[in-house]
Amino acid sequence: MKIVHRVLPILIMIVALLAFATSARANVTLVSFTAAAENDHVLVGWVTASELNNAGFNLHRSLLPDGPYQNISGFIVTQSDGFSETTYEFPDTTAALGNTYYYKLESVSTTGDSQFTEPIWVVYANDDNPIYLPIIRR
Numbered sequence: 001m002k003i004v005h006r007v008l009p010i011l012i013m014i015v016a017l018l019a020f021a022t023s024a025r026a027n028v029t030l031v032s033f034t035a036a037a038e039n040d041h042v043l044v045g046w047v048t049a050s051e052l053n054n055a056g057f058n059l060h061r062s063l064l065p066d067g068p069y070q071n072i073s074g075f076i077v078t079q080s081d082g083f084s085e086t087t088y089e090f091p092d093t094t095a096a097l098g099n100t101y102y103y104k105l106e107s108v109s110t111t112g113d114s115q116f117t118e119p120i121w122v123v124y125a126n127d128d129n130p131i132y133l134p135i136i137r138r
Contacts, residue, residue, distance in 0.1 A: 027052040028107040028115070031085065035092075035103050035122035042092040042124050044103055051080040051107075058106040058114075059090050065102050065119055075108070095124050 029049040036043050044059060056077045060069035073090050080086040095101055102119040 028054050030105075030117065033103075033105055033117055033120055035101070035120055037122055037124045038091075040093070042095045042101060042122055043089060044092055045087065045089045046105055047085060047087050048080060049085055050083050051078055051086065052082055053110045054078050054080065054082075055108050055110045055112075057088070058108065059092075060104045060106060060116075061092065061095075062102045062104075062119070063099060065121070069102075069104055071106075097124055099124050 028051050031047040031049050033046040034044070036045075046057075048054075056075050057073070058071045058075060059073035061072045062069040072092060072094065076088065076090070078086075079088065092101070100121055100123050102121045104119050105117045106114050108114045
């Protein structure tokens with residue numbers, strides 16, 4: 001009986017510390033993450049359903065799917081109250097016509113931990129500068 005009384009407070013403290021450490025990580029529920037070629041830029045957008053413990057985002061871009069990726073946005077502070085759907089847009093005005101770009105979104109927690117999405121890609125072309133893809137026939 002005496003051992004239980006000594007062990008129980010320690011177990012409660014460990015559980016409380018684990019709960020705090022886990023809750024400090026960003027928990028972003030991403031609804032969509034898209035990139036679209038516009039006339040003079042690539043418009044990257046994302047929608048979140050919720051953002052618990054999220055401080056904000058960084059948007060990264062690469063010319064290759066495996067990188068290297070560069071932060072092109074600087075830190076974007078969260079606009080969410082944590083529980084409401086929130087829409088973000090970032091115009092990538094440094095994109096050059098004729099390239100395929102890969103984007104990853106990094107969510108940064110209030111404690112500095114971060115998580116990356118899988119890459120999305122877009123071919124940056126417009127009506128004045130179309131890109132013609134080869135037709136492969138089998």
